[in-house]
Amino acid sequence: MDRAAGATPPNLARRVRGLSDRAIAWIFVAPTIFLLLAINIFPLVWTIRLSFTNFRANRPNADVKWIGLRNYERILTDSDIWLTMQATAHFLIWTIFFQVLLGFALAWLINRKFRGNDLWTSIIVLPMMLSPAVVGNFWTFLYQPQIGLFNYAIAFLTGTDPTSFTMIGDVALAPWSIVIVDTWMWTPFVMLICLAGLRSIPDSIYEAAECDRASKWRQFWTITVPLVLPFLMLAVLFRGIENFKMFDLVVQLTGGGPGSTTELTSVNLKREAFEKWRTGYASAYAVILFVTVFGLASIYVKALNRVKER
Amino acid sequence: MKVISLTEPSNLQKWIAGVLVGGYALITLLPLLWILATGFKTSEDSIAYPPKLLFEPSLEGYVNLFTTQTRQTQDFLDANPPENWYEKIVRNKGMVIAGPSRYGERFMNSVIIGFGSTFLSVFLGTLAAYAFSRFRIPLKDDLLFFILSTRMMPPIAVAIPIFLMFRSLGLSDTHAGMILLYTAVNLSLSVWLLKGFIDEIPPEYEEAALIDGYTRFQAFYKVVLPQATTGIASTAIFCLIFAWNEYAFAVLLTSGTAQTAPPFIPTIIGVGGQDWPAVAAGATIFLVPVMVFTILLRKHLLRGITFGAVRK
Numbered sequence: 001m002d003r004a005a006g007a008t009p010p011n012l013a014r015r016v017r018g019l020s021d022r023a024i025a026w027i028f029v030a031p032t033i034f035l036l037l038a039i040n041i042f043p044l045v046w047t048i049r050l051s052f053t054n055f056r057a058n059r060p061n062a063d064v065k066w067i068g069l070r071n072y073e074r075i076l077t078d079s080d081i082w083l084t085m086q087a088t089a090h091f092l093i094w095t096i097f098f099q100v101l102l103g104f105a106l107a108w109l110i111n112r113k114f115r116g117n118d119l120w121t122s123i124i125v126l127p128m129m130l131s132p133a134v135v136g137n138f139w140t141f142l143y144q145p146q147i148g149l150f151n152y153a154i155a156f157l158t159g160t161d162p163t164s165f166t167m168i169g170d171v172a173l174a175p176w177s178i179v180i181v182d183t184w185m186w187t188p189f190v191m192l193i194c195l196a197g198l199r200s201i202p203d204s205i206y207e208a209a210e211c212d213r214a215s216k217w218r219q220f221w222t223i224t225v226p227l228v229l230p231f232l233m234l235a236v237l238f239r240g241i242e243n244f245k246m247f248d249l250v251v252q253l254t255g256g257g258p259g260s261t262t263e264l265t266s267v268n269l270k271r272e273a274f275e276k277w278r279t280g281y282a283s284a285y286a287v288i289l290f291v292t293v294f295g296l297a298s299i300y301v302k303a304l305n306r307v308k309e310r
Numbered sequence: 311m312k313v314i315s316l317t318e319p320s321n322l323q324k325w326i327a328g329v330l331v332g333g334y335a336l337i338t339l340l341p342l343l344w345i346l347a348t349g350f351k352t353s354e355d356s357i358a359y360p361p362k363l364l365f366e367p368s369l370e371g372y373v374n375l376f377t378t379q380t381r382q383t384q385d386f387l388d389a390n391p392p393e394n395w396y397e398k399i400v401r402n403k404g405m406v407i408a409g410p411s412r413y414g415e416r417f418m419n420s421v422i423i424g425f426g427s428t429f430l431s432v433f434l435g436t437l438a439a440y441a442f443s444r445f446r447i448p449l450k451d452d453l454l455f456f457i458l459s460t461r462m463m464p465p466i467a468v469a470i471p472i473f474l475m476f477r478s479l480g481l482s483d484t485h486a487g488m489i490l491l492y493t494a495v496n497l498s499l500s501v502w503l504l505k506g507f508i509d510e511i512p513p514e515y516e517e518a519a520l521i522d523g524y525t526r527f528q529a530f531y532k533v534v535l536p537q538a539t540t541g542i543a544s545t546a547i548f549c550l551i552f553a554w555n556e557y558a559f560a561v562l563l564t565s566g567t568a569q570t571a572p573p574f575i576p577t578i579i580g581v582g583g584q585d586w587p588a589v590a591a592g593a594t595i596f597l598v599p600v601m602v603f604t605i606l607l608r609k610h611l612l613r614g615i616t617f618g619a620v621r622k
Binding site: 019021022024025026027028029031032033035036038039040041042043044046047050057102106109110112113114115116117118120121122123124125126127128129130131132133134135137138139141142146147148149152184188189192193195196231234238241244245247248251252265266269270273274279282283286287289290293294297 | 319323324325327328330331332334335338339340341342344345348356357358359360361434435437438440441442445446447453456457459460462463464465466467468469470471472473474475490491493494495497498501525526527530551554555557558561562571572573575576584586589590593596597600601603604605608611612615616619620
């Protein structure tokens with residue numbers, strides 16, 4: 001990392017014309033740090049400050065009262081908030097479950113190095129790079145009970161009537177409709193990371209196991225799984241953080257409905273902040289969310305490092 | 311002599327794997343093909359039951375996407391025969407073209423804000439990444455982690471104060487405001503990715519240049535930059551795709567002049583409900599460039615989506 005600075009003789013830097021390395025380092029780093037402070041940290045501090053007030057952004061002239069921890073108290077005792085937390089947990093757990101299962105299986109199959117695997121891989125990764133809002137909006141069309149392709153395909157495969165169910169209008173099915181689209185979009189992400197993990201295992205380990213007459217099954221559980229696990233955990237970390245913040249796809253797909261069955265935390269937060277304009281309350285909500293993501297992520301990273309060290 | 315490998319999968323295994331993966335790929339592709347196909351359907355065909363796989367292609371969706379229309383009386387239509395092919399398509403519905411729609415503008419906003427913020431974030435990111443890669447900076451690891459952690463915040467959580475801040479600075483609903491915002495969001499990605507790419511360039515090249523009498527700055531742009539072109543290009547594409555796809559900030563902070571395409575496309579409404587061919591046409595034009603870039607980026611894809619944490 002510091003090889004250049006370290007390897008350069010100390011007086012060389014002074015001998016050459018121009019700015020010193022130290023000055024250049026600061027000139028190069030400062031704009032980035034400044035911009036991040038202005039557009040990320042300053043707003044965050046502002047959010048924290050607002051969270052202790054009853055400020056409403058649609059009434060900038062009303063007087064703002066300092067109300068201490070009242071917002072936090074109200075959020076943590078609100079049963080609706082716990083419902084959105086449950087919806088978020090459902091979404092998180094099932095998307096990660098399906099994506100890990102499918103992503104790992106696909107990577108494992110692609111690693112058989114059959115002909116044409118590059119072409120199929122390129123096709124599979126496409127959804128992940130597309131705009132979730134635009135794609136999510138189109139999925140509402142695919143989910144239409146009569147004219148939608150999804151219902152038609154399911155009906156075709158199972159022999160039921162395509163008009164007998166509506167994915168996004170039904171309280172029981174709506175949470176699954178967002179899980180399906182998210183899985184379709186993000187399975188390739190887990191797949192790519194698993195594939196990198198599988199490709200990092202040298203053939204010689206398997207050859208040695210083969211010489212020791214270990215069964216394929218045993219090889220899978222004692223070589224493949226433990227060596228891919230750190231990669232898989234990294235994939236889960238990324239998906240976890242991203243899906244905790246999930247907003248665009250769900251807003252376009254279900255808008256949080258029916259009722260509030262798919263109202264994930266970010267969707268709920270947007271409603272509080274930009275529809276009900278309870279700015280102070282929403283700020284406290286945002287702080288709680290941020291602390292939760294950050295806390296969970298740091299615990300997880302510790303676990304990940306422990307797995308890596310093994 | 312045939313060499314027998316112990317680890318090479320058998321042909322049957324390969325065949326089965328190929329069929330399964332191919333099948334999954336086709337399922338993945340289906341919704342995307344459906345977007346493409348719906349764009350070329352007439353509105354009747356798009357809502358036909360059962361869904362039509364074969365249909366007569368029509369440009370109605372694309373014409374509806376780019377124009378606004380008004381209904382006219384039969385007398386008016388008879389008195390003014392259509393002048394061109396798109397006017398003819400619209401006339402079949404008893405409508406006349408009133409003017410261009412807002413899609414073109416929204417698409418251009420996406421282009422301006424996407425390229426503007428990409429340029430800025432790659433420019434600032436390259437400088438910072440070089441400094442982080444080559445110099446001793448106090449608290450380097452903490453600073454790098456801080457840069458990364460800005461990505462963990464849910465956009466809605468910082469949207470409230472950014473909304474207030476932009477309102478008081480006169481930046482709400484402006485290109486400049488959105489470019490600055492997307493630059494800040496993309497900086498974490500560009501710094502981390504580019505630091506990885508620059509770390510891979512041997513520092514010996516610059517040392518040689520320094521000994522030859524280059525200043526540090528000359529060594530940076532005459533030696534390091536040319537070596538880092540591939541890395542810079544793929545970072546730029548990632549930043550561009552992100553800014554292109556962003557929805558949460560766009561829908562909250564823009565409404566008129568600076569609105570980008572993602573919040574606009576879902577609002578395309580025809581006569582009596584959502585005009586799906588027009589929506590699909592808008593989505594196709596918007597998504598195809600990203601698909602092309604994704605295929606071009608194949609080699610660096612993994613690296614980009616993991617912030618450089620996994621390098622094949």
